[in-house]
Amino acid sequence: TDALKAEGERAYDLDRKHVFHSWSAQGGLDPFKVVKTEGSFVWDSDGKRYIDFSSQMVNTNIGHQHPKVVEAIQEQAGKIATIAPAHASAPRSEAARLIAERAPQGMDYVFFTNGGADANEHAIRMARLHTGKSKVLSAYRSYHGGTDLAMNVTGDPRRLPIDQASAGTVHFMPCYPYRSYFNAETEEEEVQRALEHLEQTIILEGPNTIAALILETVPGTAGIYVPPEGYMAGVRELTEKYGIIFIADEVMAGFGRTGTWFAVDLWDITPDLITFAKGVNSGYVPLGGVVINEAIYDTFRDRVYPGGLTYSGHPLATAAAVGAIEAMTNEQMLDNATRLGNDLIGPELRRMKEQHPAIGDVRGVGCFWAVELVSNRDTKEPLAPYGGSSTAMGEVIGKCKELGLLVFANFNRIHVVPPLNTADDVVREGLAVLDEALALADKHYQG
Ligand code: PLP
Numbered sequence: 001t002d003a004l005k006a007e008g009e010r011a012y013d014l015d016r017k018h019v020f021h022s023w024s025a026q027g028g029l030d031p032f033k034v035v036k037t038e039g040s041f042v043w044d045s046d047g048k049r050y051i052d053f054s055s056q057m058v059n060t061n062i063g064h065q066h067p068k069v070v071e072a073i074q075e076q077a078g079k080i081a082t083i084a085p086a087h088a089s090a091p092r093s094e095a096a097r098l099i100a101e102r103a104p105q106g107m108d109y110v111f112f113t114n115g116g117a118d119a120n121e122h123a124i125r126m127a128r129l130h131t132g133k134s135k136v137l138s139a140y141r142s143y144h145g146g147t148d149l150a151m152n153v154t155g156d157p158r159r160l161p162i163d164q165a166s167a168g169t170v171h172f173m174p175c176y177p178y179r180s181y182f183n184a185e186t187e188e189e190e191v192q193r194a195l196e197h198l199e200q201t202i203i204l205e206g207p208n209t210i211a212a213l214i215l216e217t218v219p220g221t222a223g224i225y226v227p228p229e230g231y232m233a234g235v236r237e238l239t240e241k242y243g244i245i246f247i248a249d250e251v252m253a254g255f256g257r258t259g260t261w262f263a264v265d266l267w268d269i270t271p272d273l274i275t276f277a278k279g280v281n282s283g284y285v286p287l288g289g290v291v292i293n294e295a296i297y298d299t300f301r302d303r304v305y306p307g308g309l310t311y312s313g314h315p316l317a318t319a320a321a322v323g324a325i326e327a328m329t330n331e332q333m334l335d336n337a338t339r340l341g342n343d344l345i346g347p348e349l350r351r352m353k354e355q356h357p358a359i360g361d362v363r364g365v366g367c368f369w370a371v372e373l374v375s376n377r378d379t380k381e382p383l384a385p386y387g388g389s390s391t392a393m394g395e396v397i398g399k400c401k402e403l404g405l406l407v408f409a410n411f412n413r414i415h416v417v418p419p420l421n422t423a424d425d426v427v428r429e430g431l432a433v434l435d436e437a438l439a440l441a442d443k444h445y446q447g
Pocket of ligand 1: 118146216220251288
């Protein structure tokens with residue numbers, strides 16, 4: 001309608017005049033004018049509909065504008081819109097219960113934050129105080145958030161500009177079969193060698209200096225490279241053996257994305273701390289947090305935890321979490337995510353790989369998939385350099401958008417990460433668009 005078009009234009013003009021954007025050079029930005037969102041769709045100010053295969057920042061796990069969650073927020077706003085963190089408050093208490101009930105056994109306590117980065121900051125602080133040690137191990141090809149410490153345990157190119165804050169952070173090579181750092185030819189070899197490398201890193205750094213190991217259970221932005229069977233169990237074993245707190249970063253992988261409440265459930269692993277955000281309430285109101293085990297909770301039973309924030313467990317955010325977790329449970333969204341991955345997304349992407357030479361690798365689980373594009377399958381030369389973009393990638397992403405599909409793209413990868421409750425025919429429609437757009441990637445193939 002004309003009103004929505006005018007709203008979109010005005011938002012755009014004011015954005016260009018006044019809004020400072022994340023991760024961007026500010027000049028020359030051309031933000032997308034979204035004026036309406038619903039379920040697995042968004043609309044621009046021209047009234048064009050797009051299928052949202054990005055779930056925005058891979059956070060709208062229940063889709064846009066879920067009526068139950070919108071209602072939960074509205075209802076809470078009418079009762080108590082805000083309250084100090086020291087007070088007991090129904091939505092915070094209920095959200096903590098629902099999360100603890102879904103976390104692995106023995107992880108019964110929840111500290112709420114505003115998002116994923118601060119959840120990781122607090123988890124690391126807890127680990128350091130609990131162990132009395134200070135180093136933090138993390139993987140290259142990872143993302144843990146945009147605050148200083150979270151940025152510096154991150155293993156992607158964005159880490160570099162603020163490197164002075166990286167004291168005490170040590171990176172190791174990840175378990176990444178497609179581009180093995182260990183010349184492994186099979187997944188078993190990759191797991192074994194990646195674990196040997198991790199153990200050597202621990203030994204050489206000195207176990208008595210290492211407080212924590214933080215690891216995305218399924219690395220997200222870095223490429224949805226699902227660790228093969230045995231890797232996470234091995235990491236759990238090594239961290240236990242050397243007295244290191246294992247922090248599972250489930251900010252992107254958690255709350256149903258992989259078809260389980262937490263990705264650690266895929267391998268029956270119990271970490272010491274789990275960090276979450278995004279899918280906990282699908283981002284309807286900012287929320288993140290740390291799920292804490294008994295031993296670490298005990299450390300702070302009589303000792304003051306030196307940390308906090310005004311909005312820890314904010315009523316609107318936690319009411320949204322209660323609404324979202326209940327909706328996910330009642331509407332069997334986890335099973336649906338598993339089914340979509342096993343029966344539709346996985347098979348269809350693998351079929352595309354047969355037809356598009358530019359697809360180097362397809363991998364994923366649940367509603368969490370990556371298509372890695374290459375200009376040559378033998379050399380695995382990426383279609384855009386690590387840390388950069390390319391004409392070819394721009395063409396594929398542009399074609400998707402032209403045909404009404406929003407994708408999450410990073411370097412040489414297209415991620416297929418729709419809401420967990422996306423209808424089958426919408427998933428098929430989106431995959432058909434991707435199939436068509438990938439023909440443009442093939443044109444750049446040099447095999
Ligand atoms: N950890 C992981 C695995 C993430 O994917 C993200 C965000 O993309 C974060 C942490 C940071 O979360 P936030 O942006 O809410 O601070």
